[in-house]
Every structure is written in structure tokens, then in C-alpha cells.
Amino acid sequence: MPDLSIGLNCPACGGAVSVQEGEGVLNCQYCDSTLFIEGDKGVQTIAFKMKVTKESAIAAAQGWWKKGFKARDLKRTGKIIEVYPIYIPFWSTTARVAGWVCGYEERRHSDSKGNTRVERIPKEVMVLSDYRYSEIACDPGDLGIRTLRNFSGERSFADFEMIPTFETTTSKDVAAKDARSKAEEWGREQANVPHVTFERLYVVPHNMSIIYYPIWVVRYSYRERMYMNTVDGVTGTVLSGRAPGDPLFQSLAITFGSAAGGIVSGAGLLLAAFSEADQNGAYFAVGGFVIGGLLLFGTYRFFRRGSEIVEGEFSDKEGSAKTGLGDIKQISQTLSQIGGRYP
């Protein structure tokens, strides 16, 4: 438990009691009296101990440079400019989400004659789980961090005086409202009912706390441009970062992506032209055209945004090649749906 406490005396025996912020009830360790906190109880505050050294943070950032579609000479050319630790506050709570989501799922079946039948499968799904909420409690600026991923580690305020700390700028009430709404949304996603006819979800939140989490910020330069990484001060993993992309990967993507898109579209049209009075011909044409178009679109996005690789929870992910990869994932999902409809 955290050591950030307020020293008070037990009104019954005068013994020293320490009250953790956010606590409403405590017991005196000397006389066993039950004590109640009146007024604003504040918020329970927790701080994690910085476990990762500066050298380890640099090594983690440099390891990240080598992964993905980043500039191939980044490891060689990138220069560390500055590395410093900070504490970032996060709102954190758990909430029990309980309820039911009912509805149905539609499945399409096509026979050999091309007739399509829609089967409606009723679904009722119980939601009863604990949702863990975390959200940054300050303006994260360009750090690319919004939520807390790790909740375990040694808790201590020992480094608190030494490491700069971001001020909390959002209120507890706003965070509590946000937690409730995200818990409901999460419950709905857990249920995974495509067409909802009935839904009742209840959220019972527990105490809200503030977690101060240690982060290493690693700033570096590459060909006279500045980039950055953030490294988890407890686990040593890279949380976010910006890095230069590689023109070669962009060129390859646009060349082969355009070619593949064109071939798939053309093949679809050809198959449609040569299929004799068969209704599947129309499916080939439309399917091929759509798939080809999606491939071209994904390729274009990757090309356009591949000049800078962005990973993390940035509010604006422009310039991200990862977004381009996300598009490709989306395309593959769309393709599988199309495949399901046009077997």
C-alpha cells in the first residue's frame, strides 16, 4: 500500500493513526476504535517505484528502432539527445459490469442456384465481469500515452521528490463518469451481439484512485529531425514512439500494392466476362473490383503515411504506417466477410 498518508490522532486514545487518501473508515491500531473520515476524503494515491535504469530505457528504445518498417539505418544514425524520467498520473478504478444483452445474429447461406437465405440466430449473453479502467489524468501532450497497461509493481513514494511529476488536470467526477460509460461500452463489446433487441447493463464502480506511474522519455535525432520514445519505468517496455519511415518500403509498397490491386480487379472482370450465364460471374466482377480497390486504398495509405512510423496512443496518428497496416487488417476482415457472403 502507498505511504502517502495524513498523520492524525485517534480521537479516542490519542494514538497516531495514518489515513490513506480515499479511505472512509479505518481502525485505530492501539485501541481498536472504528474511526470515520468526515468531509472530503480525497482520492487514494498510489505511486509505482521506478525500476528501470536510464541505460535500460535507452536499450529498450534502440531495440524498438530495429522493429517494423522504420528507417533501416536508424540504429546506426539515430542519436540520443536526452533521456529523463517523469511521473504521469492516471485515474484508475475497477467496476463490476453486470447485465444481459439479447438479440440475434444473421447468417447468410447461398445454395448452388445462387439463392440466398438469411438465418436469424437468437442470442442471449450474460455480462458479469470486473472492468479495469485507467485514463491519463493530465494533458499527455505528445507522449502517446493515454491508458495504463501495467498495474503491478513495487509501490513507493521514495522517488517522488526526485522525479518531475505531471499535475493532475482532470477531475475525479469526470473520470468517474468516463469510467462508467467505458465500462458499459466494454460490457457491450464482451457480449458481442450483432443485432441487439434488449440490453440492460449495470455498473457498480469501486473507489477511484490516482496512480503515479514512472516513465522514461527518450528523445533522439535522425538526420536533423527530432523523434521520441517513452519507456515504461516499471516493466521496461516501449509504450509509444515516433520514428522515421523508410522510402524503400514505401516504394515497394506502392509498386507491388498497385500491381496486386490492378491484377485482382482485372482478374475479377475477366472471370465475369468468361463465366457463361452463370450468376456467380457478377459476384466475381464485384468481388474482384472491391478487393482490388481495397488493396489500392491500403497501399496508398501506407505510402502516404509511411514517412513516419507512429506507435502508441496518440490523439492524431497522421503519418503512421501502422495505420496503414491497420487498414490492411481491416481489408482482410472485409475480405473474409465477402468470402462468407460469396462462397
Add this chain to the structure above:
Amino acid sequence: MKVIQVKCPHCNNPIKMKQKDLLFYCDSCKTIHVRDGGINVIDYEIGDFGRNAPQGDRIYVPFWRLYCSFTIKNMKVEGGGLFKLSNWVKGGAGTGGDIFIFVPASDFDPATFKRLAIMLTTLPPRYNSRTDFNNVPRLPTTMSREEAAQMAHFVVITMEAEKPGTLQDLDYTLNVNDARAVYLPFLTSPQGLVLGI
């Protein structure tokens, strides 16, 4: 922020408890009160253990027992034909009525919470009441009455949804007429908590 000693609003004796509990129990006059915006004495019951319940494994578990009026206005269920037929033969499934809903008031994992709530609401336990805990430990209450009233909705919908067929729609009203803290006797066993009546 001010720290005050919790005293019983009935006999003014200081409350001494080993655990952090939302319900303050007075060992002297057996009153329970809550401090949720004011000091309110609440009704409660303590169930007695069965004669053969082993001493070492005894524990009291707090519940909110909500006396509710439950009315189903409209319900749509897909499937479950045999169940519907048997209800029709019996003269109808009923559209609600007054029920006791038991909501576990301590901090349980979701599976245990559901098991206890459904088990006790479906088959309300019969027990002899007693006026004290007889030195048997009890779990702390962590859920407020208001939160329990919300969870009561979950319990009634679960009971309807777990009947045969797939629930598609349920339009109902649930009014909580009375809420009472009930400490029920349980035994701790390797299989989990077992009712010790």
C-alpha cells in the same frame, strides 16, 4: 478532513471492529447503522447455524435482502416450446409478483456473486434468527443499499434469461419496497461457501 470515533447512535458506545465495513455493528446494544450522508440505523437479521455445522468453518456472509414487486409487462422468448407448453398447462408462467432478492453485499468474484444471488433468490433460505454473531467472524459489507438495488435488476433478468428459450425482449418493472441487511450462516469448504443452516 476530520477523523471522528464511530459511536453507536442508539447507546453511544464506541464501535470497535477489526475490519473496514460499511455497516457499523454495536456489540453492546446490537444496533447496526450506516453513515451514507447521515447516520441511519438499519434493520438487519442474523441467521442461526444448523446444529451440526462445524464450529471452525463458520462465517457470516452479508446480503442485502430486497423485498421487491416485480411485474413483467412484455416478454419475448425464442424457442423453449416445451417449457412454454408446460407453463400453459399449469395455468400460465405468471407475470411477476412480490419476491425477495438476495444480493451478496461483500466483495465476491463474479462467479460466486452470481451463484449466491441466484441460489438464495430462487430458494429463499429458512432460518432461525438470532440477535448477535456469537463470536463467529463475518465478512465486511462493501456494497451499499443503492448499489444492491441496481444489482437486483441483474438478478431478476438472469432468472428469466436462464429459463429455457432465448430471451429477446423483457419489459418489466422492479420496485424495491424494503431493503434489509441479512447475515446468513455459511461454512467455508474446499468447494467454496456452503449454506450452514
